[in-house]
Amino acid sequence: MKQALHAKLSLYVVATVWAGAMPAQAQVNGGGIYACTDASGRRITADRPIASCVDREQRVLGNTGVELRRVGPTLTDQERSALEAKRRQDQAEQQRLREERSRDRAMLARFPNQGVHDAARAEAISQVNDVIGVAQQRQVDLKERRRKLNTELEFYQNDPKKAPANLRRQLDDNTDSQAEQQRFIKQQEEEKQRISQRFDAELQQLRKLWADQTPTAPRAP
Helix, strand or coil: HHHHHHHHHHHHHHHHHHHHHHHHHHHHHHHHEEEEECCCCCCCEEEECCCCHHHCCEEECCCCCCCEEEEECCCHHHHHHHHHHHHHHHHHHHHHHHHHHHHHHHHHHCCCCCCHHHHHHHHHHHHHHHHHHHHHHHHHHHHHHHHHHHHHHHHHHHCHHHHHHHHHHHHHHHHHHHHHHHHHHHHHHHHHHHHHHHHHHHHHHHHHHHHCCCCCCCCCC
C-alpha cells in the first residue's frame, strides 16, 4: 500500500516538473509563449504563432508570464497592398505639408507686410500696362497707315480688285496686323486679371501668416 502511494506521488512530481518546464522550453525555442483568444473565445497558448489567431493580435509572454511584446495580425496580400498604399499616401501628405511650409516661409520673407505686397502688385500691373501701351501705340500707327492706304485706294474707286497687287498686299497685311494687335491687347488685359487674382489669393494667405506671427498681448492682471 505504501509502495503504491509512493509510486503515485513520484509520478505526480515528475509530471508537475515536466509541465512547468514546458513554457521555459517553449520560450527558448520560440522566443516566448504566444497567447491569444481566438474567434470562438478560446484562450490559446503555444510556443509559436497561433494559426487560429492570425487575424488578431497575439501576446508574447516570458516564462514568468510577463508580456514581452505583441505581434500584430498576419496580413493578406490585399491588406498589405492597402497598408502600403496608405503609407505612400501618408508620405505624400507629409511631403506636401513640408513644401507648403517652405512656400509659406519664402512668401513671408518676400512679403513681410502688406505694403510690400501692394507695391509688388502695382509693379506687376504696371509692367503689363506698359506692354499694352506699346501695343496700343502700334495700333494707332497701323490705323494711320491704313488711312494712307485707303487714300491710295481712292484712285481705284475704292475697289481693291482694280488696285495694284502691291497695294492689295499692303491692305491685307494692315488688316491682319491690326487684328493681331487687338488679340494681343486682349491677352494682356486677361493677364492683368490673372495677376490681380494671384495677388488676391496671396494676400488672403499672407494675412493668415502675418496674424500667426503677431505676438499675443499679455492679459492685464
